[in-house]
Structure formats: C-alpha cells, structure tokens
Amino acid sequence: MSSNSRRNSKETLKHLAQYFEECTGLTAVHGVQYIGDRKRTWFERLIWAVIVTTSVSVCTKFVLQTYHKWQNAPVYVTIGTALVPIHDIAFPAITICPETKSNSSVYYYPDWIGRAFDKDVEISRVDRLKFEYISMICNRTYASSNFTQQKFDADIHNFLYNITPRFEDTFTNCQFANLVENCSEIFTPIFTREGVCYTFNALDRSKLFQKDVYQFSDFHQLRKKMISPYPRRAVSSGVTGGLQVELRAFVKDMDYRCATALQGFKIIVHDSSELPTQTHNYLRVPLNQAVFAALSPEVISTKKNLESYSADLRQCYFDEEKDLSHFRYYSRSNCEVECLGYLMENILGCLDFYLPRANISTPICGATQLEHIRMIERILATYISNTTSLNSRLEELLLKLIFDVAQSEELVEKSATICNCLPSCSSVEYSFETTQSDYYWYYFEGHKEYKDREYRSLINIHFKDAYYIPMQREEMFNIHFKAYAYYIPMQREEMFGSMDFIAYTGGLLGLFIGFSFISLAEIIYFLTLRIVCNAKLFGRKMWYGNPNC
Incomplete structure (x- = not known):
C-alpha cells in the first residue's frame, strides 16, 4: 500500500x-x-x-x-358481564338414536349371527347380504374376514330403514315449550353411524346440504312448514321451556349381540346446521329411566378486524374462508364429515353408508371394509387431536394406510387441506348437566300389564338459565352461515x-x-x-x- x-x-x-x-x-x-x-x-x-x-x-x-x-x-377469548336472554339464540337440534336396531318381527340379528359365521352352515346370498347390511350398524368389531361384500349399492338404505322399529312405536309423546306436539311432524329421520335416527329442530335438507347431494326418501326433510323463526327458540328456561319426549322399546326387540349391554337411547345435542356425529356431546337414556338435561350455551364470535390474521393464527375460519363440498354452512363438525368422506372415497373407493355423497353411483363400503374404515376413523381422530403439526401428522398416519391400499402424494397434500378443520369463527356449543331417576310409567298410566313387555324412557332437554353471560352486548345481526341471528356471548379479539x-x-x-x-x-x-x-x-x-x- x-x-x-x-x-x-x-x-x-x-x-x-x-x-x-x-x-x-x-x-x-x-x-x-x-x-x-x-x-x-x-x-x-x-x-x-x-x-x-x-x-x-x-x-x-x-x-x-x-x-x-x-x-x-394475537387472539384471545373474553367473557362479558352483560346478560343475554336465551330466546335470542336457537334451541339446539336434538337427535335420538335407539339402541334397538331392528324390529324382531322383520329381522332378528341373533338368529343369523351364528349361522353367518359358521362355515359349515350354508345360507343364501340374499340372507348373507342382509346380514352384512345390518352388520354396518351392529357391533363393528367382528373380523372383516367373516364377510364377503366389498361394496354395497343403495339397497342398504332401504333395508336398514325397513327393519328399524316403527317410528310410532318408538315415540309415544312429544312436547315443546309445554305444548303437546305431533312427534311425526317435528322429528325427521336421518342416517348416522348408529343407523336410522330421528332429529328435532335441524335445518331442512335444502338448507343443510348442497343441491347435488343425494338424499334418501324423505330423510333430512321437515315434515311440515315451520313457523318463523326457525330453528325454534326456547321462550323460557327450566323443564317447561324445553323439549320433552317419551320413548318406547319392546322386550321382544332387545338385542344384546347387535348393540351392546347398554340399552336405551342415545341423545346427540348439536347445532341445527350440523350433521350429528360421534364427536358431538351426547347422553344416554336408559330403559325405564327419566333423564333431565340442563343446557348451557357457549357461543363464540370473532370481530371482523381479525380477518387480516391468518386462520391458523386466529384458530378459526370465517364462513367465506372455507367452502365445503356437501354442506352449505361451515362448521368444524361438517368439515370433519367431509374429511372422513374424502379419505374413504380416495383410499377405499367407497363411502360409509351414512356419509353424504354427491354422486348416487358412488359405491357404499361393504362389510369387508370395516377394518379399513375403523383405521381411517382413528387416523382422523388422531390427526384432529394433534393440531400443532397438522400436515406432517396427517401425512405420517395416511402413509401407514396408503402403502397398503394406494400411493399418492397428491392425496396426502389435498387431505391436509380438506382435513384442516379449525372451529368456525362464529359457533355455538352446548354443555349440559343431567339428573336421572326411575320412571314408573306403568303406574301413572294404569297399564301394569304392559310392564313385562315394553320399556318406557323420558328425556327432557331444556336451558338451565333464562340468561347467559355474553362478552359484549351487540346489535343483533344475521350470521349468514347459521341462517339465524345470535347475540354474541363470547368473542375472539386481538391479543396484540x-x-x-x-x-x-x-x-x-x-x-x-x-x-x-x-x-x-x-x-x-x-x-x-x-x-x-x-x-x-x-x-x-x-x-x-x-x-x-
């Protein structure tokens, strides 16, 4: 230098x-x-x-x-201090599923189970097909090697509907808001994993499903034109302000091989815009028992200024952010149903009998697929419970199954998107407290002679309190995705x-x-x-x- x-x-x-x-x-x-x-x-x-x-x-x-x-x-949920009356929110949909799966005079499962699994006994193809139909709603833990059908057609729906105990034999008395109602007008049949169930206060199928979804008979369809507002609302709290139903089951129809040792009725409480699933809160009503369930609504909304945050940060979807293929309204439950259907259709090439399908030609999974169905259900349950690493966790679980069935990176990537089922930014859940007592219906009605041949059960579902605590009292507005208005008791806001x-x-x-x-x-x-x-x-x-x- x-x-x-x-x-x-x-x-x-x-x-x-x-x-x-x-x-x-x-x-x-x-x-x-x-x-x-x-x-x-x-x-x-x-x-x-x-x-x-x-x-x-x-x-x-x-x-x-x-x-x-x-x-x-950046988001937190606060609870407010003002009181909001319960009639400002909708009464939940109530779905009732009998544990008794079939009318014994039409089809009695115990008569066929031994014959169907005995290799030395020959039964006709039609009888074996019927047995495998009913096996889809009975105990699903039997080895799939005992079955023969990989795919079913739509006849399974007709069969399950025809063997179900008659509606008028099961529902004996219905009341809402202390007014007697015609049970057949306020309940509509639907398919669930339990088989044929009946739902109250759910949206009509034209408002619940997309137009191209296949519908069986009059399932999911309201029996009469309901007065506005609908879904119904409770005008008061307590046992006189809710739904009360008396249910019946016959001794001759009791079947402990098809169902379980728990007999009676399963009651699923869910939102009117949702399809009832296993993930919803439910309670059991035993035979000859009266069960009273006091509901507490948990309603959450999200301020619009959080739209600038990603869905993963705010941990919810606004209704316009995630479209569903089969349902008109987004909810976490409906999203999980679509996820389950997508996995089944793309891995197994078929759908479980109760899942919505856009194409009537889509095959229904046969009894030989029960093991794979259970595996996919476990994958979905595990995936949803591990929300911290959604994509990697789903990919790991899917690959364990896909290597045995099919190999597709596109399936893994698309599944991660479809199955990313965050809660809805505006949602309502119902928690409940129950009390239970013996139901001595035969003394009250003076029919002691019926005591040994039938059972009765009573279920009353009502709001616990006349008011609930909101986070913020706001002007009532119409939440589009729910098709009815809410006052908002809890709300997501910016943390920072x-x-x-x-x-x-x-x-x-x-x-x-x-x-x-x-x-x-x-x-x-x-x-x-x-x-x-x-x-x-x-x-x-x-x-x-x-x-x-």
Whole structure:
C-alpha cells in the first residue's frame, strides 16, 4: 500500500471518529454521549459501552419476545358481564338414536349371527347380504374376514330403514315449550353411524346440504312448514321451556349381540346446521329411566378486524374462508364429515353408508371394509387431536394406510387441506348437566300389564338459565352461515394489535435506553440529511462537519 493510500485511510478514520463524537455528543439516547466523548478516560468510555450494549441486548430480547407473542398468539377469548336472554339464540337440534336396531318381527340379528359365521352352515346370498347390511350398524368389531361384500349399492338404505322399529312405536309423546306436539311432524329421520335416527329442530335438507347431494326418501326433510323463526327458540328456561319426549322399546326387540349391554337411547345435542356425529356431546337414556338435561350455551364470535390474521393464527375460519363440498354452512363438525368422506372415497373407493355423497353411483363400503374404515376413523381422530403439526401428522398416519391400499402424494397434500378443520369463527356449543331417576310409567298410566313387555324412557332437554353471560352486548345481526341471528356471548379479539406492539416496544426501549421516536429520527438524520448538509456547507471533503468545532 502506498504512502498516499495509508494517509487517506488515516484521514478517513480520523474523520469518522470526529463524526462519531459529534453524533454521540448530540443524540438524545442516554449514555451514548459518554462513549464518544474523547475528553473522558478510556475506562469510563468502556464502562458506558458495556452498559449501553447490555441495555440494548436486554431490550432487544424483550422486543423479540413481544413480537413472537404478537405473531403467534394475537387472539384471545373474553367473557362479558352483560346478560343475554336465551330466546335470542336457537334451541339446539336434538337427535335420538335407539339402541334397538331392528324390529324382531322383520329381522332378528341373533338368529343369523351364528349361522353367518359358521362355515359349515350354508345360507343364501340374499340372507348373507342382509346380514352384512345390518352388520354396518351392529357391533363393528367382528373380523372383516367373516364377510364377503366389498361394496354395497343403495339397497342398504332401504333395508336398514325397513327393519328399524316403527317410528310410532318408538315415540309415544312429544312436547315443546309445554305444548303437546305431533312427534311425526317435528322429528325427521336421518342416517348416522348408529343407523336410522330421528332429529328435532335441524335445518331442512335444502338448507343443510348442497343441491347435488343425494338424499334418501324423505330423510333430512321437515315434515311440515315451520313457523318463523326457525330453528325454534326456547321462550323460557327450566323443564317447561324445553323439549320433552317419551320413548318406547319392546322386550321382544332387545338385542344384546347387535348393540351392546347398554340399552336405551342415545341423545346427540348439536347445532341445527350440523350433521350429528360421534364427536358431538351426547347422553344416554336408559330403559325405564327419566333423564333431565340442563343446557348451557357457549357461543363464540370473532370481530371482523381479525380477518387480516391468518386462520391458523386466529384458530378459526370465517364462513367465506372455507367452502365445503356437501354442506352449505361451515362448521368444524361438517368439515370433519367431509374429511372422513374424502379419505374413504380416495383410499377405499367407497363411502360409509351414512356419509353424504354427491354422486348416487358412488359405491357404499361393504362389510369387508370395516377394518379399513375403523383405521381411517382413528387416523382422523388422531390427526384432529394433534393440531400443532397438522400436515406432517396427517401425512405420517395416511402413509401407514396408503402403502397398503394406494400411493399418492397428491392425496396426502389435498387431505391436509380438506382435513384442516379449525372451529368456525362464529359457533355455538352446548354443555349440559343431567339428573336421572326411575320412571314408573306403568303406574301413572294404569297399564301394569304392559310392564313385562315394553320399556318406557323420558328425556327432557331444556336451558338451565333464562340468561347467559355474553362478552359484549351487540346489535343483533344475521350470521349468514347459521341462517339465524345470535347475540354474541363470547368473542375472539386481538391479543396484540399493531398499536399495542408499538406501545409495548416503545415502553421497553424508553425504559432501558431512553429511546424514543425523536431518537430514531436523530439516528436517521445523522446517517442521511446531516451528511448531505455538511457537504453543502463545508464542501464535499468536509462531510463530517465543521473542522473548526
């Protein structure tokens, strides 16, 4: 290096040092002026450099923690203090599934189970087909090697419907809001995993499903034109303000081989816009028992200003964010049904008999597929319970099954999208408390002679309180995806907005280093405008400032 180059380098370093001293001497950031003050000792300047560096490091750590919290947990749910009457929300849909699967005079499962599984006994193809039909709603734990049918056609629906105990024999008395109702007009038949069930206060199939979804007979169809508003609402709390149904089962129809040792009725409580599934809250009503269930609604909505956050951050979908193929309204439950159907159709080439299907020609899974169906259901349950690593977890579980059935990366990727079933941003759930007692119906009605040949059960479902606690009382508005209006008792809000982040960060910067907006402006000034102005005032070579100062 030449002597001129060394001289120029020394001059540049000297000018930088001079400019740094001027900058630190004028800045409003506390402590920095002592570092650049050449009149102080090196020890003092070193101590202040350590102090300022430590403060900046600690402040940076806290700011990064705040930023991480802002990015990863920006939403929280609060509970309000105002009271909202329960008639401002819809009464839930109530689905009743008898544990008795068949009318013994039409088809008695115990008579056929031994013959069907005995290799030395020959039965006709029609009888074997009927047995495999009913095996789809009976105990599904029997080995699939005992069955022969891989696919069913739509006849399974006719068979299951025809062997089900007659509706008028099962439902003997219905009341809503203390008014007697015709049970056949307020309940509609539907297919669930339990077989034929009956649902009250659910949306009509024209509003629940997309137009191209295949419908069996009059299932999911309201029996009469309901008065507005619908779904129904409770006008009061307590046992007189809810739904009360008396149910009957006959001794001759009891079948402990098809179902389980738990006889009676399964009651599923769900939203009117949802298909009842195993994931919903349900309760059991034993035979000759009266069960009273007091409901507490848990309603959550989300403010529109959270639309700027991703669904994964706010942990919910707005109704326009995720469309479903078979349902008109998004909910986590409906999404899970579609996910289950997609996995079955693309892995097994068929659907379980109760799942919605857009094409009537889509095969129904036969009894030989029960083992694979159970595996897919376990995959879905495991996937949903591991929401921290959705895609990788689903891929791992799917591949265990796909390698035995089919291999498709596209299936894994699309399944991860379809099966990402976050809650709806506006949803309602129902928790309940139950009480139970013996039901001496035969004494009350004076029919002791019926005691030994039939059972009666009573279920009463009502709101526990006349009011519930909302987070915020707002003007009632129509939530499109639910097809009815809500007052909002709980609501997702921002944990940290942009202004909250700025205020929090500014507080930390001010606390540790006395930094403010003016301090930032000074730094920018010294790095840009002051250099330009110095060059203009003193010449380009004097960019570092007045040499006489």
